Amino acid sequence: MTQSLQINDNLHSVQRQLIELRIEHADMDDMIDRLALNLPQDDLALRRLKKRRLLLRDQIARLELELDPPTPA
Numbered sequence: 476m477t478q479s480l481q482i483n484d485n486l487h488s489v490q491r492q493l494i495e496l497r498i499e500h501a502d503m504d505d506m507i508d509r510l511a512l513n514l515p516q517d518d519l520a521l522r523r524l525k526k527r528r529l530l531l532r533d534q535i536a537r538l539e540l541e542l543d544p545p546t547p548a
Contacts, residue, residue, distance in 0.1 A: 493538045496531055503528040 507524045510517065 489538055489542055493535060493542070496535045496538065500528060500531040500535065503531060 503524060507521060507528065510521055510524065514520070
């Protein structure tokens, strides 16, 4: 049972979340580039994707701070 809890903890660890968010952010970059090339007139879709990408970037920054908090001056 202890090993099961460790595996479950690893699936939800901050490092794991960070990896998943970085992958999603990279995928979003790719999607935005492709959409801009194929459908340049679809501004609404591009704005939505860019907003989602920005939210992902914010989540990544928060998790990075959680893992490595700034040292007081």
